[in-house]
Amino acid sequence: MASKFPTKVDKDKLRTRKGHDMTWSCDNLQHGEPITFYCKQHKIPICHKCATKDHRQETCELQDIGDVIIERRGNLEEKRPLIEETKLLLQKVQSKIDAVYSSSSKHLQTVNDKLQETFEDKLKNVKEREVNLIRVINEEADEEIREINEKREKRIKDCNIDIEKEQITIKERETRLLSDTKTISDKVTKKINDLTNKNQHALNTMKNIESTITRINKHDETLVNEAPQVLASIDEYISLNVHQDVSVYLDRIHSEVERVKFVEGEIGGEYYCRIDGYIGKWELVKSIxxxxxxxxxxxxxxxxxxxxxxxxxxxxxxxVTNINTRRTQKVIDGVGNMDITSCATINRNVIVCGKWIWGCTGDRLDGFISLYDRQWKMIRDISIPRNKGGNRVHVHVDMDGMILAAQFGQSNIYVINPDDDKVVHTVTMQDIVCGEMQALSSGDIVVKKGLNKYTVISRSGEKKAVIHCDEWMKSDCRVDKLTDTIYITYLVAGKTCAVDQASGDGIIQARRIVEYVRSDRSLYFSPCLVTPSGNLVGWDGDKLFLYKKTFIL
Structure with a gap:
């Protein structure tokens, strides 16, 4: 192995050759000799000792290191033109790279600019849409607020008008009632003043008599001459019973004033109040x-x-006839086999009517009780059981707004809730119903038992009082719901209608408080009605008579 580029080594001695570094030595530390050969088999440079020792096998082909250096240097030099050509190509490639990069960068920048411009437009459009939507929302909200404010202002205005009307009505009622109490007070004051004057005159008379007696007692002659006359005047004045008359009248005033009371309540969904309780005198104020x-x-x-x-x-x-406007208007077209027996108001919006229908069969009285609105449009019918008796049903409405319904000639009175038409209670009496029923504020019911007899019963059917008079040969009754006063209308000698006043405990309080002659126009007898404001409405067969009560002493 060699650590440096080898130099050419001769087998016999080391000599310097072109391109050979003599300092290039063997990697084997034991040899430490310069590189002289190259083993082509092992592809490594070696020294002489390596060649003689480790690379002697046939497979090892040794080559002089210098030749190897020259050969390889030559090979490298041969590649130089290719390198230059490749460099030129690479330079062209680099130029192309630079051009492509520049072009790509510019294009991408253009794309990027377009993208940014597009999204800026998008954001701008979204912002504009947001502004437009908010504007529309605000406009719609402003319109809604305007409408709400208009509705609120209208409701407030209507409320103010209604409250003002109600306040005016309350003040008018108060003024009217205060006027009624003042009228009563003025009458009482006047009568008290009259009695005071009468009593004072009596006292003065007695004082004058006393003075006369004192004077004639002073002289015997005067006493003898004037005593008979004085005694006669004393007897005459004493016989007048002035003190007794005044005392009796005072008792009457006290009794009548004690009857006066303020009464109030709701009837048919409307509030009513008045000064009442006294017997008074009924005066005709209008005929229709x-x-x-x-x-x-x-x-x-x-x-x-x-x-x-x-x-x-x-x-x-x-x-329907309005007694204020005197106008009569048809509200229901008649049906040949049906009459309406009675009608009453449940509330401001609903009227209930009882009916008389000929030819009814079965175990239910269907269509005998009907509810109407204030325009007299049918709302619905209410059905009750049918028992033995006549084919007519009478209805009434009590102070709680419950319908009382009874079939003529039988003993059950049904208490019906008009909200769901269900019978909430059945009052079973010992006698049978012979006409209309009237509810008292206590919950008791006045039931016609015959031509001249009425029974007051509790809601349990217990008999509490009987109202009867032999003179009532043909009669009917109505109840003032605010005072529980009962008014019985009856015929006198078949021609005159008279009205008696009774209490819920059966006591007849006043006789013939109202009288009117019956007309020949109608064959049918009708009761004297009691309005919620406490007036009486009589009926002679041709005209309605409106009576109002005044306080008398």
Whole structure:
């Protein structure tokens, strides 16, 4: 092995040759001789000792190191033109590389610029779209806010109008009631002043008599002459019982004033209040003629403070008369085999009617109870069981908004929830229903038992009171829901309609508080209705009469 390029070695001695380094020695430390040969078999330069010792085999072909150097140098020199040519080619390649690199760089830069420009445009478009979308969103939101603000302002305005109307109504009611109480107070004050004056006059008279007695007692002659006259005047004045009359009148004032009370409550979804409780005097304030288009009028009930339901008994059409406007309007076309027996309001939007239908069979009374809206459009029917009795059903609405329904001639009264038409309770009484029912604020029910008898029962069916009068040969009743006062309308001698006032405990409080002569226009008897505001509406067969109560002493 050699560590340096070998020099040419002669087999006999070392000699310097062109291209041979004499300092090139063998790698074998034991030899330390210059390189002289090259073993082509092992492809290594060797010294003389290596040649004689380690490379003697036939396979080893030794070559003089100098010849090897010259040969290989020559071989290398032969490659120089190829190297130059290759260098030129490589230089051209380098130029091409540089050109391609430059071109590629420029192209890629162009691509990159285009890419950046494109994405800048994209970002710009996205930003512009964002701005446009935000603008649209803001415009839509502004529009929505504007609409919301308009709706809010409208609702606030409507609310203010409604509240203002309600406040005006409340103030008007307060003013009216304060006026009523002032009227009562003025009447009481006037009567008290009259009694005070009367009593003071009596006192003054007694004082004058006392003075006269003192004067005539001073002289016997005067006493003898004037005593009979003075005694006669004393007896005469004492017989007037002024003190007793005043005392009785004071008791009456106290009793009547103690009856006065403020009553309030909700009827048919509306709030009502008034000064009531006293007996008073009923005065006719208005009469309303029913137009001739209603052939045979028959009052069936009221659905508000001023709306009276009137049926034409001839063709069964239903009309509503407004006692304020005096206008009568048809609301339901009649059906040949059906009459409406009664009607009442459940709330501001719903009216319930009971019906009388001929030819009904089966175990259910279908279509005998109907709900209508305020435009008298049918909402739905409510069905109840059919028992032995007449084919007519009467309805009423209690203070809780529950429907009371009963079939004529049987003993069950059904309490129906109008929200789901379910019977929530059945009141079973000992007697049978012979007409309409009226609910008291306590929950008790006034039921017509016969021509001249009414029974007050509890919701359990217990009889609590009987209201009866022999004079009521043909009668009907209505209840004031705010005071529980019962008004019984009846015929006197078949021609005059009269109204008596009774309480829920069966006591008749006043007789014939209202009277009117019956007309020949209608054959049907109708009750005197009680409006929620406490007025009475009588019916003579031709006209409606509106009565208002005044306080009297």
């Amino acid at each position: 003629h029913i137009p001739s288009v209603v052939n045979m009028p028959w009052v069936r009930g009221l659905i508000s403070d001023d709306e009276i339901c009137v049926e034409d008994a001839k063709n069964h059409d239903m009309y």
